[in-house]
Amino acid sequence: MNGVRILVIATFFVFVLMTPVVVASGNDSYYIFDNELQVNEGITIETSIHIEVVEVKRIPLERAKFRITSYQRPERMITVFKEDGPQANRYETYSGASIYLDVIGVYSDSVQFRVSGPSNWRVTDYYDVDPEEGGGEVDEAVTVPKLKITRTLDISSVQQGQTAKVTFKIKNDGNGTASEIELDEPTIKGAYREGCPTTLDDIAAGATERVSYDLKIVDVEPGTYELNPTLLNYKSESGTSYSSESSSNVLVIVAEEVLAPELEIKLTIESDDDVIICGERFSVTVRIDNTGNATTGRITVKSHLPDDVRVAGGEIDPVYESIKPGDYEEYEVTMIAYEPGKHVIKMDVLWADEEASASAEFWAERSGFDKYYIYILAAIPIVLILLWLIKRRREYSF
Amino acid sequence: MLNILVLGIGQCGNRILDSINSEAFGGNGTFAKYYSNQKFPASVKTIAINTAINDLKGLKYTLAKDRFHVPHLHGVGANRTLGKKVFEDNKELIMGEIDKRGSFDLIFIITSTAGGSGSSFAPRLVEELKAAYNAQIVCIAVLPFREEGSISLQNTAFCIKELIEEKPNGILLVDNQYLKKYAGDIKSAYDKINATTARRLLFLIEALNSEMLMVTDLGDLKTVMNGGVGIGTMGFYESDNGNTVKATILGSFKPSGLLFPANVYTEGARAMLIIKGSKKYLDLDLINKTIEELSTEVGQVFKGVLVKKGPAKVLSLFTLNSIPELDRLYASAAVAIRTEKVKREESKKQLDNAFACIEELEPIY
Ligand SMILES: Nc1nc2c(ncn2[C@@H]2O[C@H](COP(=O)(O)OP(=O)(O)OP(=O)(O)O)[C@@H](O)[C@H]2O)c(=O)[nH]1
Ligand SMILES: [Mg+2]
Numbered sequence: 226m227n228g229v230r231i232l233v234i235a236t237f238f239v240f241v242l243m244t245p246v247v248v249a250s251g252n253d254s255y256y257i258f259d260n261e262l263q264v265n266e267g268i269t270i271e272t273s274i275h276i277e278v279v280e281v282k283r284i285p286l287e288r289a290k291f292r293i294t295s296y297q298r299p300e301r302m303i304t305v306f307k308e309d310g311p312q313a314n315r316y317e318t319y320s321g322a323s324i325y326l327d328v329i330g331v332y333s334d335s336v337q338f339r340v341s342g343p344s345n346w347r348v349t350d351y352y353d354v355d356p357e358e359g360g361g362e363v364d365e366a367v368t369v370p371k372l373k374i375t376r377t378l379d380i381s382s383v384q385q386g387q388t389a390k391v392t393f394k395i396k397n398d399g400n401g402t403a404s405e406i407e408l409d410e411p412t413i414k415g416a417y418r419e420g421c422p423t424t425l426d427d428i429a430a431g432a433t434e435r436v437s438y439d440l441k442i443v444d445v446e447p448g449t450y451e452l453n454p455t456l457l458n459y460k461s462e463s464g465t466s467y468s469s470e471s472s473s474n475v476l477v478i479v480a481e482e483v484l485a486p487e488l489e490i491k492l493t494i495e496s497d498d499d500v501i502i503c504g505e506r507f508s509v510t511v512r513i514d515n516t517g518n519a520t521t522g523r524i525t526v527k528s529h530l531p532d533d534v535r536v537a538g539g540e541i542d543p544v545y546e547s548i549k550p551g552d553y554e555e556y557e558v559t560m561i562a563y564e565p566g567k568h569v570i571k572m573d574v575l576w577a578d579e580e581a582s583a584s585a586e587f588w589a590e591r592s593g594f595d596k597y598y599i600y601i602l603a604a605i606p607i608v609l610i611l612l613w614l615i616k617r618r619r620e621y622s623f
Numbered sequence: 624m625l626n627i628l629v630l631g632i633g634q635c636g637n638r639i640l641d642s643i644n645s646e647a648f649g650g651n652g653t654f655a656k657y658y659s660n661q662k663f664p665a666s667v668k669t670i671a672i673n674t675a676i677n678d679l680k681g682l683k684y685t686l687a688k689d690r691f692h693v694p695h696l697h698g699v700g701a702n703r704t705l706g707k708k709v710f711e712d713n714k715e716l717i718m719g720e721i722d723k724r725g726s727f728d729l730i731f732i733i734t735s736t737a738g739g740s741g742s743s744f745a746p747r748l749v750e751e752l753k754a755a756y757n758a759q760i761v762c763i764a765v766l767p768f769r770e771e772g773s774i775s776l777q778n779t780a781f782c783i784k785e786l787i788e789e790k791p792n793g794i795l796l797v798d799n800q801y802l803k804k805y806a807g808d809i810k811s812a813y814d815k816i817n818a819t820t821a822r823r824l825l826f827l828i829e830a831l832n833s834e835m836l837m838v839t840d841l842g843d844l845k846t847v848m849n850g851g852v853g854i855g856t857m858g859f860y861e862s863d864n865g866n867t868v869k870a871t872i873l874g875s876f877k878p879s880g881l882l883f884p885a886n887v888y889t890e891g892a893r894a895m896l897i898i899k900g901s902k903k904y905l906d907l908d909l910i911n912k913t914i915e916e917l918s919t920e921v922g923q924v925f926k927g928v929l930v931k932k933g934p935a936k937v938l939s940l941f942t943l944n945s946i947p948e949l950d951r952l953y954a955s956a957a958v959a960i961r962t963e964k965v966k967r968e969e970s971k972k973q974l975d976n977a978f979a980c981i982e983e984l985e986p987i988y
Binding site for chain 2: 617621622
């Protein structure tokens with residue numbers, strides 16, 4: 226049942242996605258272009274989209290590299306492999322309509338390929354590319370600005386609620402001033418840009434501009450996010466439009482860290498096998514660790530001792546003004562237990578409105594002497610009586 | 624305090640001595656010796672002397688160091704001749720043992736007259752002790768059951784004779800035959816006789832040692848024992864509370880309370896009365912009056928009064944002018960000896976006759 230549904234859905238999607246192609250393949254007129262071009266030859270579609278063949282390669286796989294430029298879009302290099310199918314090589318134009326490239330055959334210095342797209346689009350120009358120029362439309366007469374944008378984040382990992390500083394370094398590698406610079410910065414849902422400019426002042430040739438803004442992570446789930454490339458649209462002095470984009474950045478958002486002290490108390494009884502001798506001193510070490518990430522306020526320790534356990538040395542319930550995170554306080558108390566049996570010492574550490582406790586167990590045993598003391602006491606008169614009896618017996622036995 | 628030595632010789636003497644030691648423990652039974660100490664009314668030393676080691680072993684209340692074995696195993700078998708020889712052979716040892724105990728004011732020698740060891744040692748001891756110590760010596764001689772046989776009678780006869788010859792200060796008789804009435808079987812009769820004898824002896828010692836009102840002393844004892852034939856016995860009476868002290872005193876002269884059958888009123892020579900009890904029972908005037916009366920019949924009567932908690936008790940000790948019972952005993956002893964002699968001679972004659980048959984004959988092979 227599920228299988229069938231998945232199949233139906235999948236088929237539906239494939240159908241929807243394939244629609245332009247299917248339509249295109251069904252009727253020749255939908256191919257905007259279907260022909261062979263030499264390397265360094267280009268076509269212009271609808272006067273604004275330029276597709277140039279940059280290079281062809283047959284080994285190891287037959288492919289062709291195209292440079293595509295269009296209005297309001299940065300230049301893009303696309304390598305199309307033969308038989309990849311048109312869907313794999315989509316190019317989105319400024320209007321939102323897409324075109325698709327599909328390589329049919331690759332020859333020594335030419336490639337046969339198809340461009341499909343909106344049915345009313347036509348190839349408006351064929352041109353040769355001057356190899357020296359290397360990009361864009363040939364515009365020899367005027368100066369050309371060429372902005373290169375690099376985007377950096379001051380931290381690669383940012384906590385929820387914190388801010389990452391995003392810096393753009395924009396360099397004009399061209400020979401003309403870039404003006405009407407528009408900065409199109411994508412964002413992550415739930416994050417807000419503070420002080421992110423949308424337009425920039427003109428950048429003269431060779432100049433470098435630095436702009437930064439704060440990216441405030443407000444309501445973003447922890448995870449790894451890709452910050453899409455920044456798009457720069459600008460114009461030359463002659464009014465020609467250009468665009469360039471930065472590379473994308475990865476930003477890791479981690480859960481918000483709450484700052485709070487956290488104390489842990491630990492008791493260590495110094496004894497062999499946790500057995501101590503009644504009436505003998507033993508020491509207990511108390512260690513309080515701040516395992517939290519904030520400094521504590523005033524700390525008090527409250528001990529709970531069994532009735533027969535006395536403190537023989539040291540302060541058992543000290544007060545500390547504060548403990549820094551990662552820091553600890555340690556102190557030693559000497560105690561004496563008087564009765565045999567199992568004992569539990571409990572200690573509470575109290576700070577702010579919180580408390581932590583620890584307990585330690587030990588056995589108290591009478592010392593060898595204590596244990597037999599009563600028997601020895603009892604035995605003395607018995608032995609004396611026995612000795613007396615033996616003496617008497619000997620005195621009266623002949 | 625008087626220094627007194629009590630010697631128990633032979634099985635009978637040993638056992639009476641053991642009774643004395645037992646009484647000194649308070650007469651509290653076998654275990655008394657494990658938890659209490661002996662209390663004698665004076666400084667009393669006791670020695671049990673015997674030729675039979677088993678007799679010594681049978682004692683219970685006498686210290687081992689106070690048991691002296693004369694090295695002649697298993698007694699002398701009622702043979703007084705052998706007994707005398709054993710004594711002679713061990714005289715130094717015996718006297719040395721006694722000497723270890725210091726000096727004495729009064730010595731009691733307790734023995735049976737019918738056995739071998741005790742009856743032969745006693746006269747010899749009297750002789751030796753008289754030579755060695757300046758002490759009064761009183762013998763307590765236990766007479767046998769008359770049915771014990773001719774040897775017993777004969778031993779008794781010779782023993783008493785020899786004892787008198789050695790002149791001790793006195794001889795007090797205890798007659799098993801007469802006291803047989805105490806119990807049905809011999810063993811318990813012995814025990815009873817021994818305990819009674821022991822108690823009376825300790826009573827006497829207490830009185831002699833006492834420094835109380837109207838006391839008797841060793842001098843009195845000597846005088847009493849010197850009376851008559853030097854042989855006497857002891858009587859005893861304990862009042863039940865209704866009795867007057869007079870009745871109690873007279874009670875102690877009753878034959879039933881004596882250790883040897885005698886008639887104090889007809890045969891008594893001298894007497895000593897020891898009256899003991901709570902003060903309220905001891906009416907001194909009455910005591911004096913009673914004793915005055917008695918003196919007219921018995922002769923010299925010494926008295927001692929011991930004030931001590933308890934009912935009035937009277938111990939009488941006296942010597943006799945004549946002893947009919949002893950006469951009878953000697954008579955039967957003589958008969959026994961003669962009969963024995965005749966029997967022996969007849970047996971010998973018979974044997975001689977038998978041998979005569981083979982006279983002048985030679986065995987032929
Ligand atoms: N009252 C009394 N008489 C005893 C006791 N034992 C033995 N006799 C008497 O003592 C006489 C026997 O003399 P023993 O004292 O046994 O003889 P012994 O002096 O030990 O001499 P041997 O045994 O012959 O070496 C008998 O007349 C017994 O009746 C006793 O415990 N109490
Ligand atoms: Mg014997």
